[in-house]
Amino acid sequence: MRANETIAAISTPFGAGAIGIVRMTGPRALDICHRLFRPAGGGDLADAPSHTLHYGHIVDPATGESVDEVLVAVMRAPATYTREDIAEINCHGGPVAQRKILSLLLDEGAVLASPGEFTRRAFVNGRIDLVQAESVAQVVSARTEAGLRVAMAQLEGSLSREIAAVRRSLLGVLASLEAGIDFADEDIDDVDRDDAGKRLQEQAGRLRELIDSAFVGRVLSEGVRTAIVGKPNVGKSSLLNALLMRERAIVTEMPGTTRDTIEEIINIEGVPLRLIDTAGLRNSEDAAERAGIDRSRRAIREADLVLCLFDGSEREDDHDRALINTVPAERTIFVVNKSDLFRGRRPSFNLGLLPAEPVLVSALTRQGLSELKGLIAGRVLGGEIPAPASPVVTHERHKRLLEEALAAVERTLQGLRVGLGDEILAEEVRAAIVSLGEITGEEVVEDLLDTIFRQFCIGK
Numbered sequence: 001m002r003a004n005e006t007i008a009a010i011s012t013p014f015g016a017g018a019i020g021i022v023r024m025t026g027p028r029a030l031d032i033c034h035r036l037f038r039p040a041g042g043g044d045l046a047d048a049p050s051h052t053l054h055y056g057h058i059v060d061p062a063t064g065e066s067v068d069e070v071l072v073a074v075m076r077a078p079a080t081y082t083r084e085d086i087a088e089i090n091c092h093g094g095p096v097a098q099r100k101i102l103s104l105l106l107d108e109g110a111v112l113a114s115p116g117e118f119t120r121r122a123f124v125n126g127r128i129d130l131v132q133a134e135s136v137a138q139v140v141s142a143r144t145e146a147g148l149r150v151a152m153a154q155l156e157g158s159l160s161r162e163i164a165a166v167r168r169s170l171l172g173v174l175a176s177l178e179a180g181i182d183f184a185d186e187d188i189d190d191v192d193r194d195d196a197g198k199r200l201q202e203q204a205g206r207l208r209e210l211i212d213s214a215f216v217g218r219v220l221s222e223g224v225r226t227a228i229v230g231k232p233n234v235g236k237s238s239l240l241n242a243l244l245m246r247e248r249a250i251v252t253e254m255p256g257t258t259r260d261t262i263e264e265i266i267n268i269e270g271v272p273l274r275l276i277d278t279a280g281l282r283n284s285e286d287a288a289e290r291a292g293i294d295r296s297r298r299a300i301r302e303a304d305l306v307l308c309l310f311d312g313s314e315r316e317d318d319h320d321r322a323l324i325n326t327v328p329a330e331r332t333i334f335v336v337n338k339s340d341l342f343r344g345r346r347p348s349f350n351l352g353l354l355p356a357e358p359v360l361v362s363a364l365t366r367q368g369l370s371e372l373k374g375l376i377a378g379r380v381l382g383g384e385i386p387a388p389a390s391p392v393v394t395h396e397r398h399k400r401l402l403e404e405a406l407a408a409v410e411r412t413l414q415g416l417r418v419g420l421g422d423e424i425l426a427e428e429v430r431a432a433i434v435s436l437g438e439i440t441g442e443e444v445v446e447d448l449l450d451t452i453f454r455q456f457c458i459g460k
């Protein structure tokens, strides 16, 4: 770490925009800015009160030339993003102006920030814990509104508080076990052991709940991975478009034309679906089409939910039968399309072949679509979306560490049952505490921080 350095970066996305922000944090942030900034109304940036905005120009000291017309935000430690002094230069959004300003800051002694370094400082300086720091990246990259809500709740500390509470309780158990070790000569108090067992059971329950929330967490932040499969021309693109309610995939009369996997997120009664429209599942001589078919097999494997589509206006064939045998029934909703062509009559397709009751729809007339949506929402999450404030695990890293902590707690409980000594039990409880501390950042090594913050963009 280079805590004494002042770091700078362009914080707005690359490319031309109306406004660009060049951000600087560290002990010399205001001083460096002061050297380059000529305020329109005179005065001195070095004397400016915290959280004020100043209009003026950035001037190249080498030439005396004005580089850009800017607004400078002055924020003094400790009530800032990083808990250090921060200067934010709001300039025109062209890449040249932003880069020129950044290079002037570097000339004056700032160093280029690495990815996530602003947020890393917020963590290192104790403003936020590691879970909150990680949620910053998640807020920025949220792909669904539900995912954004979960990330915001995490940023505000909902998951951190729950983990800290479990950790505190385990520290209490550890303290009583260690007291037992210190006074090993005296009789072991069975009441204490019962009490420790009760508390460990309780914490194991809380850990299990958090681990269980991970599926919901992934679904909310990334969407339910949904594959629409069926042989060519059954209406996969049409159904996708009907669900998206706009023309996204290209619909054609030619069999086998939806070759590319198209990904879109749609909101079905609060459940975000990440749709993967795939090429038809059938044996094909055509190499490009075969690649598409390989992809749809893969999509079925990776999907949380499969929408398996048939053309109800035609008799089933070998392709349909092969597909029925390929899809995993427990994750599949069977959809029979083109109901407008057999309205009031029995479909030509033999519904008896399907392992579950299908939904009859028409992608063309939208008949049956709301029933299909209801079924999708019901199938995923049992239709329940967790309350926004309840802690939800969204990171694989957190889930893995929670599982490690739970395993250690369970080993302690087992040890209690068979009457293992306090010392061994204390060791297990300590392991659980360390795992939880790694989640929130009480126990971390630099390597881990490097890995986490590398995933951020520069300037965050």
Ligand code: GDP
Binding pocket: 230, 231, 232, 233, 234, 235, 236, 237, 238, 239, 250, 251, 252, 253, 255, 256, 257, 258, 337, 338, 339, 340, 341, 361, 362, 363, 364, 365
């Ligand atoms: P895909 O190859 O499975 O993606 O099928 P498409 O969505 O490209 O549809 C193939 C053909 O079936 C197109 O001509 C669509 O207009 C037609 N089609 C799709 N859904 C329906 C429907 O519900 N009713 C009728 N009558 N035609 C449909």
